[in-house]
Amino acid sequence: MATDANPGYWVGVDLGGTKMLATVYDLDFEPRGRKRRRTKGSEGAESVTARMIRTLQDAVAEAEVEPDQVLGVGVGIPGPIDQAKGVVLEAVNLNWNDLPLVKILREAFDRPIVLLNDVDSGVYGEYRFGAGKSARTVLGIFPGTGIGGGCVYDGQIIRGKRNSCMEIGHIPVSVDGNLCGCGLRGCLEVEASRLAISAEVAKAAYRGEAPTILAEAGTNLSNIRSAVLAKAVEEGDEIVERIIRRAAGYLGKAVATCVHLICPDTIVLGGGMVEAMPKLYVNAVTEAARESVMPSFVDTFKIVAAKLGDDAAVLGAAAWAEKTFGEQ
Amino acid sequence: MATDANPGYWVGVDLGGTKMLATVYDLDFEPRGRKRRRTKGSEGAESVTARMIRTLQDAVAEAEVEPDQVLGVGVGIPGPIDQAKGVVLEAVNLNWNDLPLVKILREAFDRPIVLLNDVDSGVYGEYRFGAGKSARTVLGIFPGTGIGGGCVYDGQIIRGKRNSCMEIGHIPVSVDGNLCGCGLRGCLEVEASRLAISAEVAKAAYRGEAPTILAEAGTNLSNIRSAVLAKAVEEGDEIVERIIRRAAGYLGKAVATCVHLICPDTIVLGGGMVEAMPKLYVNAVTEAARESVMPSFVDTFKIVAAKLGDDAAVLGAAAWAEKTFGEQ
Numbered sequence: 001m002a003t004d005a006n007p008g009y010w011v012g013v014d015l016g017g018t019k020m021l022a023t024v025y026d027l028d029f030e031p032r033g034r035k036r037r038r039t040k041g042s043e044g045a046e047s048v049t050a051r052m053i054r055t056l057q058d059a060v061a062e063a064e065v066e067p068d069q070v071l072g073v074g075v076g077i078p079g080p081i082d083q084a085k086g087v088v089l090e091a092v093n094l095n096w097n098d099l100p101l102v103k104i105l106r107e108a109f110d111r112p113i114v115l116l117n118d119v120d121s122g123v124y125g126e127y128r129f130g131a132g133k134s135a136r137t138v139l140g141i142f143p144g145t146g147i148g149g150g151c152v153y154d155g156q157i158i159r160g161k162r163n164s165c166m167e168i169g170h171i172p173v174s175v176d177g178n179l180c181g182c183g184l185r186g187c188l189e190v191e192a193s194r195l196a197i198s199a200e201v202a203k204a205a206y207r208g209e210a211p212t213i214l215a216e217a218g219t220n221l222s223n224i225r226s227a228v229l230a231k232a233v234e235e236g237d238e239i240v241e242r243i244i245r246r247a248a249g250y251l252g253k254a255v256a257t258c259v260h261l262i263c264p265d266t267i268v269l270g271g272g273m274v275e276a277m278p279k280l281y282v283n284a285v286t287e288a289a290r291e292s293v294m295p296s297f298v299d300t301f302k303i304v305a306a307k308l309g310d311d312a313a314v315l316g317a318a319a320w321a322e323k324t325f326g327e328q
Numbered sequence: 329m330a331t332d333a334n335p336g337y338w339v340g341v342d343l344g345g346t347k348m349l350a351t352v353y354d355l356d357f358e359p360r361g362r363k364r365r366r367t368k369g370s371e372g373a374e375s376v377t378a379r380m381i382r383t384l385q386d387a388v389a390e391a392e393v394e395p396d397q398v399l400g401v402g403v404g405i406p407g408p409i410d411q412a413k414g415v416v417l418e419a420v421n422l423n424w425n426d427l428p429l430v431k432i433l434r435e436a437f438d439r440p441i442v443l444l445n446d447v448d449s450g451v452y453g454e455y456r457f458g459a460g461k462s463a464r465t466v467l468g469i470f471p472g473t474g475i476g477g478g479c480v481y482d483g484q485i486i487r488g489k490r491n492s493c494m495e496i497g498h499i500p501v502s503v504d505g506n507l508c509g510c511g512l513r514g515c516l517e518v519e520a521s522r523l524a525i526s527a528e529v530a531k532a533a534y535r536g537e538a539p540t541i542l543a544e545a546g547t548n549l550s551n552i553r554s555a556v557l558a559k560a561v562e563e564g565d566e567i568v569e570r571i572i573r574r575a576a577g578y579l580g581k582a583v584a585t586c587v588h589l590i591c592p593d594t595i596v597l598g599g600g601m602v603e604a605m606p607k608l609y610v611n612a613v614t615e616a617a618r619e620s621v622m623p624s625f626v627d628t629f630k631i632v633a634a635k636l637g638d639d640a641a642v643l644g645a646a647a648w649a650e651k652t653f654g655e656q
Contacts (some may be wrong), residue, residue, distance in 0.1 A: 010604075078587075080624075110504070136488075136489045137488070137489070151589075153481065153484075153486065154484065156481075156482065158481065158589075158590060158591070160465070160591030160593070160628060161464045161465070161591070161593045161628075165589075165590070165591035166589060167589075167622060168588065168589060169587040169626070170588050171585045171588050171589065172581070172584075172585070172620070174503070175502070175503050182622045182623070183622070183623055184620070184622065215463050227533075241368060253500070256500075257499045257500070257589075258589060259587060260494075260495040260496065260498050261479075261486075261493075261494060261495075261496060261585075261586060261589055261590065262486060262493070262498050262589065262590070263486070263487060263493035263494075263498065265487070265489045283493075285362065291513070292500070294495060294498050294510045294511070294512065295511060297495070297635075300488060300489075319467030
C-alpha cells in the first residue's frame with residue numbers, strides 16, 4: 001500500500017509502432033524505473049499485450065515498487081481510443097480494432113488504467129513539464145510521416161464526445177491539392193509531412209538538384225529521413241531548404257487557423273524533423289503563422305520547439321493518470 | 329437579500345449596436361421582467377452606459393425584485409473583452425476602446441457583473457437552453473454582416489488567455505480570395521457573409537438575372553437583406569439560391585475544419601439569414617461539411633438551426649453569470 005513514507009507512484013506507458021516504453025514515476029514525476037521493448041506488432045494483439053504487461057511489470061520491479069503502490073497507469077496509444085470504455089478503436093500500425101485493452105491489462109496488473117492517444121499524451125507531457133509549461137492552452141504539432149496534433153485547453157485534452165480528436169493533419173491548406181490517404185485533397189498532411197517533403201526532395205535529387213541527398217540517400221523515400229534532410233540543408237542543397245520552408249509555411253497557415261479558433265498561447269512543434277532542424281522549422285512556421293492571422297492575434301501566441309523528445313509521451317501518459325485518478 | 333421564499337435572480341443584458349435588452353430571470357431561468365432600449369451609440373460611451381444602467385434598473389423594477397436579490401449580471405458585448413478586468417477592449421460599432429464597463433456599471437448597480445462577447449453569450453444560451461442543449465461541445469455560427477462564431481467545450485466558452493477568441497469568420501476558405509476587412513484574403517467572412525451574398529446578388533440583379541431582387545430591393549446592398557433573399561429564393565430567382573448555396577458551402581468547409589480540430593457534436597447555425605431560410609442553410613452547410621471531413625468524422629456531428637432567436641444572447645449572458653458566480 002501507499003504510505004506516508006512511500007506515498008505512491010504513477011506509471012506511463014508509450015506504445016509505439018516499433019517500440020514500447022514504460023516508466024515509473026514518483027509523485028514529483030522523477031523517474032524511478034523504466035523498461036523498453038520492441039513492439040513486434042506483426043506477432044498480433046495477444047503477443048503485443050503480453051509484452052506490454054511484462055514491460056510494465058519489469059519497470060515496476062526495477063523501481064522496487066510493489067504493484068499496489070502504483071496509483072494509476074496511463075497508456076499512450078497510436079490511434080483513436082474510447083477512453084470511457086478503455087477500448088482501442090483502431091491502431092493501424094498494429095492492426096488492432098476495438099481491442100478492450102484496459103480489461104486485458106487489468107487481468108494481469110489490476111490497478112487503475114487510462115488510455116489516451118499518444119499524440120495527446122505527448123502534448124500533455126510538454127504542457128505539464130516541457131515547452132508548454134506555464135501556458136494556458138497548448139497546441140502541439142508533430143510533423144512526421146503524417147502530421148499529428150493535439151491541444152490541451154485549460155488543463156483538458158480537447159477531444160470528442162466519444163473518442164479522440166484533433167486531426168490537424170487533415171485540415172485543408174491547398175485547393176485542388178494532392179490526394180491524401182484519408183480520401184480528401186490538399187490536407188496539411190499530404191502537403192507538409194516528412195513524407196511529402198521526402199517525395200519532393202527525391203524528385204529534386206533525381207533531377208540532380210540535391211547532390212547531398214543523392215549521395216547520402218539516393219531517391220528512395222524510405223532513406224530520405226530527417227537527419228539526411230538536415231545534413232543536406234547544412235551542406236547547401238538549396239532546393240531542400242526551399243522545400244522544407246514551403247512545407248513549414250503550410251504548417252504555419254494551419255497554425256493560424258488554430259489560433260483563430262482555439263487561441264493557444266503556446267504552439268509546440270515536435271518530432272524528428274523539428275528535432276533535426278529546430279531553428280529552421282520554428283522560424284519558418286512562425287513567419288507564416290504571423291502572416292496568416294488577423295493583426296490583433298499576431299502577438300497572442302509563441303511557437304517553440306518541444307523539449308522532452310521521446311519522454312514527452314510517457315511522461316504525459318503518467319501525468320494524465322494522475323489527472324484522471326489523483327483527485328478522487 | 330435572497331431568502332428561501334425568494335431565493336434570488338440572474339440578470340442578462342445584451343448590448344447590441346442598435347438596441348439593448350435586459351431580462352431578469354428566476355433560478356429556473358423563467359423571465360420575470362425585461363426592458364428594451366435603443367443603444368444610440370453615436371451619443372458616446374457615457375450616454376450608452378447610463379442607458380444601460382437605467383435599462384437594468386427598469387427590468388429589475390418590472391420584475392419586482394430588489395437589487396440585492398440579484399445574484400449576478402451577465403453582459404453580452406459586441407466585441408472583444410477582458411473578462412478578468414471587466415474591460416471592453418473594443419466595440420467598433422460603439423467606438424469604445426478599453427472601457428472599464430464593470431466598474432462603471434457597479435457604481436450604480438453594485439452586484440457581481442461579468443462581461444462576455446455577445447456571440448459567445450448567444451452560443452452559451454443555445455448550449456444551455458436551446459438547440460445545443462444536450463451536447464457536450466457546441467459550435468455556434470452566425471452568418472450576418474460578418475460571420476461570428478463561438479464554442480462551448482465541456483461547459484466552458486473557448487477563449488484565449490487574456491481576451492475573447494473564436495474568429496471563425498477569418499479562417500481561410502479560398503486561395504487568393506477577396507480582400508477581407510481584416511487585411512487577410514479569402515476569409516470565410518468575405519466569401520460567405522450576408523454582405524458577400526448581397527454583393528453577388530446585387531451584381532446578378534444588375535445583370536437582370538434576379539428579377540425579384542430587382543423589384544424588391546434594387547441593387548443597393550443595404551436593402552438586400554435576409555427577408556428579401558428568402559423571398560427571391562421562394563419566387564424562383566435561381567441565381568440567388570445558387571449564390572446562397574455557394575456561400576453555405578464555404579461555411580460547410582469551415583465547419584469541417586472545426587470538426588477536425590474541436591470535434592463539436594452539435595453545430596448551431598443562427599442569425600437572420602438562417603432564420604429566414606433554415607432548411608436551405610442547414611442542408612447546404614451539412615452537405616458541404618460532410619463532404620469535407622474525413623470519413624471517420626462524417627457521423628460525429630449534427631448541424632441544426634438555432635432555437636432561441638434574439639433571446640439566446642440575453643439568456644446566455646444570465647446563465648454565464650450563474651456559471652461564474654453561482655458556485656461560490
